[in-house]
Amino acid sequence: MAGEHTVAVVGAGKMGETLLSGLLRAGWPASRLLATARRPERAEELAVRYGVRVVDNDEAAASADVLTIAVKPQDAPALLAALGPKVARDVVVVSICAGLPTSFFEKHLPAGTPVIRVMSNTPAMVDQAMTAISGGTHATAEQLALAEEMFRPLGRTIRLPESQQDAVTALSGSGPAYIYYLVEAMTDAGILLGLPRQVAYELILQTVIGSAAMLRDSGEHPVKLREAVTSPAGTTINAIRELEDHKVRAALIAALEAARDRAREIAADYT
Numbered sequence: 001m002a003g004e005h006t007v008a009v010v011g012a013g014k015m016g017e018t019l020l021s022g023l024l025r026a027g028w029p030a031s032r033l034l035a036t037a038r039r040p041e042r043a044e045e046l047a048v049r050y051g052v053r054v055v056d057n058d059e060a061a062a063s064a065d066v067l068t069i070a071v072k073p074q075d076a077p078a079l080l081a082a083l084g085p086k087v088a089r090d091v092v093v094v095s096i097c098a099g100l101p102t103s104f105f106e107k108h109l110p111a112g113t114p115v116i117r118v119m120s121n122t123p124a125m126v127d128q129a130m131t132a133i134s135g136g137t138h139a140t141a142e143q144l145a146l147a148e149e150m151f152r153p154l155g156r157t158i159r160l161p162e163s164q165q166d167a168v169t170a171l172s173g174s175g176p177a178y179i180y181y182l183v184e185a186m187t188d189a190g191i192l193l194g195l196p197r198q199v200a201y202e203l204i205l206q207t208v209i210g211s212a213a214m215l216r217d218s219g220e221h222p223v224k225l226r227e228a229v230t231s232p233a234g235t236t237i238n239a240i241r242e243l244e245d246h247k248v249r250a251a252l253i254a255a256l257e258a259a260r261d262r263a264r265e266i267a268a269d270y271t
């Protein structure tokens with residue numbers, strides 16, 4: 001299927017560029033990729049870096065059979081108001097916008113246009129994304145398979161009902177930020193304990209990578225893996241008690257709930 005379709009990335013910023021580069025690495029011919037950008041310097045940069053054709057939004061809508069909407073949710077209403085009526089009905093619209101439901105796009109597009117909602121994350125830049133894919137009212141199984149094919153080169157994909165996409169956004173969409181936050185905080189802790197910053201950072205980085213590999217490769221439950229580190233009257237349990245005292249688990253649950261709520265607000269604000 002790859003390469004039979006012309007894919008346009010409308011608003012090729014961080015995520016859009018990542019998708020373009022993933023498609024190219026997966027063998028999608030550059031001649032079947034289009035990108036749009038607001039600033040001429042950005043258009044030039046994309047054309048030089050990837051050899052794809054950078055066109056305006058109208059040409060993308062006229063020439064592509066998969067239109068990927070990669071602008072910020074705040075920019076989507078104006079974009080869709082201008083572009084929606086120009087999109088042909090057999091074009092598949094793939095949105096990677098946080099919060100915006102497929103019904104938002106369907107409202108702006110010709111009746112019957114298939115829309116697919118996707119939530120990926122920035123580890124797509126190193127082919128380690130987690131991408132969740134949901135179909136709107138008119139998306140067929142074949143079109144969902146096409147979306148899967150587009151995002152699989154960037155990491156893992158999963159299909160979920162759209163009702164779960166706001167939770168996905170809170171968990172895996174924003175998830176890398178929480179991990180980086182943790183790394184940053186633990187590096188500070190290392191400095192407090194007297195380690196040079198670079199040493200503290202390297203220790204934590206490899207610990208995160210090693211722990212993630214253990215989770216993935218051992219198939220063990222995280223509780224079991226944590227228990228294996230936590231010796232009776234040892235060091236780890238002292239740290240765990242502090243985390244519990246500071247309600248870190250509750251804070252994480254509340255944080256993700258807040259992210260989910262913001263996704264809902266975006267939907268309410270822009271639809």
Ligand SMILES: NC(=O)C1=CN([C@@H]2O[C@H](COP(=O)(O)OP(=O)(O)OC[C@H]3O[C@@H](n4cnc5c(N)ncnc54)[C@H](O)[C@@H]3O)[C@@H](O)[C@H]2O)C=CC1
Nearest residue numbers: 011013014015037038070071072073075096097098120121
């Ligand atoms: N950054 C992240 O971690 C993730 C972002 N997302 C979603 O991906 C989408 C893009 O996010 P980023 O790549 O981070 O944003 P970004 O700001 O890097 O990219 C958006 C691009 O769209 C361009 N743009 C805006 N309006 C346009 C228009 N009318 N025509 C052409 N280009 C236009 C902007 O100039 C910008 O380059 C957002 O909707 C976001 O919710 C999804 C998952 C993760």
Ligand SMILES: O=C(O)[C@@H]1CCC=N1
Nearest residue numbers: 098169172173174175
């Ligand atoms: O913060 C945001 O809105 C975007 C969506 C998921 C990750 N970044």
